[in-house]
Amino acid sequence: MIDSVQVKCSRCKGVFRERARRLQNGYSRQCPSCEVVIFFDEDSQSPNIKEAMRNARRIRKELRELEAAAMFSSSAAGGGGSSRLQSHRSRSDARGAEEEGD
Numbered sequence: 001m002i003d004s005v006q007v008k009c010s011r012c013k014g015v016f017r018e019r020a021r022r023l024q025n026g027y028s029r030q031c032p033s034c035e036v037v038i039f040f041d042e043d044s045q046s047p048n049i050k051e052a053m054r055n056a057r058r059i060r061k062e063l064r065e066l067e068a069a070a071m072f073s074s075s076a077a078g079g080g081g082s083s084r085l086q087s088h089r090s091r092s093d094a095r096g097a098e099e100e101g102d
Helices: 047-076 082-101
Strands: 004-008 015-019 027-030 037-040
Touching: 004 047, 037 047
Parallel strands: none
Antiparallel strands: 004 015, 027 037
16 A cells, blocks of 8 residues: 655645655655745645645555554454564574574
8 A cells, every 4th residue: 555645846836755644734844856845734725735634644544444454353363463573583593593503
Protein backbone atom coordinates (compact mmCIF):
# COMPACT_ATOMS: atom_id res chain seq x y z
CA MET A 1 0.00 0.00 0.00
CA ILE A 2 1.21 3.48 -0.80
CA ASP A 3 1.76 5.58 2.32
CA SER A 4 2.47 8.88 0.59
CA VAL A 5 0.31 11.71 -0.71
CA GLN A 6 0.75 13.90 -3.75
CA VAL A 7 1.12 17.58 -2.91
CA LYS A 8 0.76 20.32 -5.50
CA CYS A 9 2.78 23.46 -4.84
CA SER A 10 0.63 26.58 -4.92
CA ARG A 11 3.50 28.68 -6.31
CA CYS A 12 5.13 26.64 -9.10
CA LYS A 13 2.32 24.08 -9.54
CA GLY A 14 4.89 21.29 -9.28
CA VAL A 15 3.80 18.00 -7.76
CA PHE A 16 5.78 16.03 -5.19
CA ARG A 17 5.05 13.26 -2.70
CA GLU A 18 5.13 13.40 1.08
CA ARG A 19 4.46 10.68 3.64
CA ALA A 20 0.93 10.69 5.00
CA ARG A 21 2.11 10.25 8.59
CA ARG A 22 4.02 13.54 8.37
CA LEU A 23 1.18 15.64 6.92
CA GLN A 24 -0.50 16.92 10.06
CA ASN A 25 -1.42 20.37 11.34
CA GLY A 26 1.68 22.48 11.85
CA TYR A 27 3.95 20.51 9.53
CA SER A 28 5.93 22.50 6.96
CA ARG A 29 8.10 21.47 4.03
CA GLN A 30 9.97 23.13 1.21
CA CYS A 31 8.83 22.52 -2.35
CA PRO A 32 11.65 20.61 -4.06
CA SER A 33 11.24 22.69 -7.24
CA CYS A 34 10.87 26.30 -6.18
CA GLU A 35 11.95 25.94 -2.49
CA VAL A 36 8.98 27.90 -1.14
CA VAL A 37 7.98 26.73 2.36
CA ILE A 38 4.56 25.10 2.38
CA PHE A 39 2.67 25.04 5.69
CA PHE A 40 0.19 22.22 6.12
CA ASP A 41 -2.96 23.10 8.04
CA GLU A 42 -6.51 21.73 7.93
CA ASP A 43 -7.87 25.30 7.73
CA SER A 44 -5.60 26.38 4.87
CA GLN A 45 -7.02 28.64 2.16
CA SER A 46 -5.26 26.64 -0.57
CA PRO A 47 -7.39 23.88 -2.08
CA ASN A 48 -4.19 21.94 -2.90
CA ILE A 49 -3.21 21.83 0.78
CA LYS A 50 -6.75 20.91 1.86
CA GLU A 51 -6.85 18.02 -0.60
CA ALA A 52 -3.43 16.74 0.50
CA MET A 53 -4.46 16.91 4.15
CA ARG A 54 -7.74 15.11 3.41
CA ASN A 55 -5.91 12.35 1.50
CA ALA A 56 -3.30 12.02 4.25
CA ARG A 57 -6.02 11.66 6.88
CA ARG A 58 -7.70 8.93 4.81
CA ILE A 59 -4.42 7.05 4.29
CA ARG A 60 -3.48 7.28 7.98
CA LYS A 61 -6.89 5.81 8.86
CA GLU A 62 -6.40 2.94 6.40
CA LEU A 63 -2.92 2.26 7.76
CA ARG A 64 -4.25 2.14 11.34
CA GLU A 65 -6.96 -0.30 10.27
CA LEU A 66 -4.42 -2.54 8.51
CA GLU A 67 -2.12 -2.48 11.54
CA ALA A 68 -5.02 -3.34 13.85
CA ALA A 69 -6.09 -6.20 11.57
CA ALA A 70 -2.52 -7.51 11.43
CA MET A 71 -2.20 -7.34 15.21
CA PHE A 72 -5.54 -9.11 15.62
CA SER A 73 -4.65 -11.87 13.15
CA SER A 74 -1.21 -12.46 14.66
CA SER A 75 -2.60 -12.63 18.20
CA ALA A 76 -5.43 -14.92 17.08
CA ALA A 77 -2.91 -17.26 15.43
CA GLY A 78 -1.04 -17.53 18.73
CA GLY A 79 2.15 -16.04 17.37
CA GLY A 80 1.92 -12.83 19.38
CA GLY A 81 5.04 -10.96 18.41
CA SER A 82 7.60 -13.44 19.64
CA SER A 83 8.11 -15.04 16.21
CA ARG A 84 9.98 -11.98 15.04
CA LEU A 85 12.16 -12.04 18.13
CA GLN A 86 12.85 -15.75 17.75
CA SER A 87 13.80 -15.43 14.09
CA HIS A 88 16.21 -12.63 15.00
CA ARG A 89 17.83 -14.81 17.65
CA SER A 90 18.22 -17.77 15.34
CA ARG A 91 19.88 -15.58 12.71
CA SER A 92 22.39 -14.23 15.21
CA ASP A 93 23.07 -17.72 16.57
CA ALA A 94 23.72 -19.03 13.07
CA ARG A 95 26.12 -16.18 12.38
CA GLY A 96 28.00 -16.93 15.59
CA ALA A 97 28.33 -20.60 14.61
CA GLU A 98 29.74 -19.60 11.20
CA GLU A 99 32.37 -17.41 12.84
CA GLU A 100 33.40 -20.22 15.20
CA GLY A 101 33.77 -22.66 12.28
CA ASP A 102 36.21 -20.36 10.38
